[in-house]
Amino acid sequence: MLFGFPGNLSRAAARPRALSTMVRMRLIGEIDPARPLLVVAVAEEAAHLGTGLPVLLTGMGKVNAAAAVAAALAGAVRPASVVNLGTAGALKPGWSGTHEVRSVLQHDLDTALLRTLTGENVGGPLELHPAAAADVPGPVLATGDLFVSDEGARQRLAELADLVDMEGYAVATAARAAGLPVRLIKNVSDEAGEGAGRTWRESVDGCALALAEWARQNLG
Numbered sequence: 001m002l003f004g005f006p007g008n009l010s011r012a013a014a015r016p017r018a019l020s021t022m023v024r025m026r027l028i029g030e031i032d033p034a035r036p037l038l039v040v041a042v043a044e045e046a047a048h049l050g051t052g053l054p055v056l057l058t059g060m061g062k063v064n065a066a067a068a069v070a071a072a073l074a075g076a077v078r079p080a081s082v083v084n085l086g087t088a089g090a091l092k093p094g095w096s097g098t099h100e101v102r103s104v105l106q107h108d109l110d111t112a113l114l115r116t117l118t119g120e121n122v123g124g125p126l127e128l129h130p131a132a133a134a135d136v137p138g139p140v141l142a143t144g145d146l147f148v149s150d151e152g153a154r155q156r157l158a159e160l161a162d163l164v165d166m167e168g169y170a171v172a173t174a175a176r177a178a179g180l181p182v183r184l185i186k187n188v189s190d191e192a193g194e195g196a197g198r199t200w201r202e203s204v205d206g207c208a209l210a211l212a213e214w215a216r217q218n219l220g
Helices: 009-013 062-073 111-118 151-158 168-177 196-219
Strands: 026-028 037-040 055-057 082-090 098-100 103-106 140-143 163-165 182-190
Touching: 037 062, 055 062, 062 168, 082 168, 082 196, 098 196, 103 168, 140 168, 163 182, 168 182, 182 196
Parallel strands: 037 055, 037 082, 082 182, 103 140, 140 163
Antiparallel strands: 026 055, 082 163, 098 182
């Protein structure tokens, strides 16, 4: 069920992380058919948004993200598009700042094995074709229900992607199922290795500022 809360995002973001991650399907503002819907996992990442656009807080993980977006898009009024704003871990050296994702895959679903068993491409990679210049390709994002915080997992995932998160693939899948354009915008918060959890907590507010600035410049 969706609830509308016109209250201040900054107040929500000031709550302890243990509380903010309990948020499920919280819609702030009203969906406008002429404007995009911003989809964010937790309030910390949305703390500085001030574009006047509706914001859907989904909670963390693929199930929460898919359920929240599907519910929001099932209403009588649908947005013009879906834009997922969030943090991501860098799987390879050299990735920092804010990026529009070029393609997204699921790192915790054995797509190859399922193809062998069923003959179908279940949960395969999604090409998003970002609006970035052709000579500056965006990153490949790996999504899964795992907060990557050890070196072994980071090295394994680095063979598949550039960045890692916990919601992007689910948001993109739900938006495409509804027939809506979708963009994934990620700000690098940590290096997805040992100490990533501590680094995320220390950097998330700065990431939220960068994401808000991207939204202001690109979405008005």
